[in-house]
Amino acid sequence: MRVNKPFDVPMEICSSRWIANETREIILAPLDGASGVMRRAGGISPLPGQFAHISVPGVFLRRPVSIAGYGDGLLRLLVRRAGRGTDILCSLPAGSGLSALFPLGNPFPQDKIAGIARSGGRIWTVSGGIGLAPLLFLAARAAESGIRVDSFAGFTDEKNAFGTDELKSCGQCAVSIGGFVTDLVEKELEKSKPDMIASCGPAPMLAALQRICREHALAAYASFEERMGCGIGACLVCNCAFEADGGFAYRRVCADGPVFSLMEAKLP
Ligand SMILES: Cc1cc2nc3c(=O)[nH]c(=O)nc-3n(C[C@H](O)[C@H](O)[C@H](O)COP(=O)(O)OP(=O)(O)OC[C@H]3O[C@@H](n4cnc5c(N)ncnc54)[C@H](O)[C@@H]3O)c2cc1C
Ligand code: FES
Structure with a gap:
């Protein structure tokens, strides 16, 4: 179930601040040209559980980050410093540009x-x-x-x-x-x-x-949070086993999830 179409949106960091020891709140706004394109295409309306795939300067693969809020075109992310990509993301000052591919994945039901x-x-x-x-x-x-x-x-x-x-x-x-x-x-x-x-x-x-x-x-x-490559269902990097019909089946966390019924998950 794909609930709404994703866009790769050029954005600018409006604000970035620490809200906890290793966690930053980052608010992104579409760059001027991008808001017009988004509006003409019917707008973006992310739902809770969907995520954004963020291009981080100097890092090859995009990093998946949950949408923590959305309104008036502003995208709210909460980012915990976990490694190189999130460290760079947390160090970018207001005014920095990056692109966000969103909304991706399936939301809570x-x-x-x-x-x-x-x-x-x-x-x-x-x-x-x-x-x-x-x-x-x-x-x-x-x-x-x-x-x-x-x-x-x-x-x-x-x-x-x-x-x-x-x-x-x-x-x-x-x-x-x-x-x-x-x-x-x-x-x-x-x-x-x-x-x-x-x-x-x-x-x-x-x-x-x-x-x-x-x-x-x-x-x-x-x-579910899993390591990702493409974020759009093509590379299978995020494949995980889930219970299905008495056995198990592989599902792509990016495109079939990231939200799944907790009962289907194969957990430790
Ligand atoms: C759907 C989804 C939503 C997410 N939402 C958020 C969010 O809202 N805020 C946030 O801070 N993080 C979120 N994550 C996790 C975030 O994507 C990873 O922490 C990030 O990709 C790590 O990149 P890095 O370059 O900083 O670290 P790396 O150097 O790549 O890795 C550092 C550490 O993070 C672990 N890691 C790498 N990728 C992931 C991953 N995808 N999930 C869990 N652990 C990972 C590695 O195993 C390693 O221990 C989400 C992940 C997914 C899949
Ligand atoms: S990250 Fe490529 S298929 Fe999920």
Whole structure:
């Protein structure tokens, strides 16, 4: 399912600031000529869970980064310094140019979210570290459509925490510092259940969450982070095994995901 057409947009960094120890918020705006092209082609309307493939100066392959917010043509990214590419991205000052191919991939399930809005249901987000980035976009959009979004956010330590005030504007937010965020989820499940869980984070966290969701028969979706080449389904660099028909099948995280049902994932 390709939900909207991607564009390779020449953009400029409007602002870039540290929001946590190793994490930067980078806001990109289309360069003058690019906004006209985007408008004529029907505009760009990314959905939560989709990502941008960012060209980083001096680095051969683009780097995939989740869309953490989008409005008035401004693209919000939250970037954690992990290696050469993200280090360069975090060091670029306002005014620097780069190109962003977006929106790519499939978002969190829109029909299900619309149904939850209609029935007055609840969504929980569960994140580990920078995995919070796509969930901030999801929480904001879901809250706009009247859904209460409660969140469980895990960070390794205080210095790496970010985004919790934004989450609190959409519902309750429980924060785990240096522990297992899934312990908080299990505790809350003794009192209430959501209609859907949206998650993103390291594989061990997703594995623990998968076990919990199986035990409680909960609908859960996760955005998966995998090394990528092309980002558009052509090179198979991002191929991963998922459960299918009693066996397993390879799926391309960039084009078939990055959002999948958490129940289909083969996790450690
Ligand atoms: C769909 C998607 C969404 C993502 N969203 C974000 C985001 O919002 N913010 C953010 O900071 N990062 C995000 N990532 C991860 C980000 O793409 C990687 O951290 C980045 O590509 C690493 O590049 P580098 O040159 O800095 O590091 P490299 O030098 O290439 O690698 C440094 C370390 O990062 C690991 N790594 C490399 N690529 C990935 C990858 N794709 N996923 C996970 N680990 C990787 C390597 O194994 C290595 O340990 C996302 C990845 C995907 C696939
Ligand atoms: S990155 Fe090339 S197929 Fe996914």
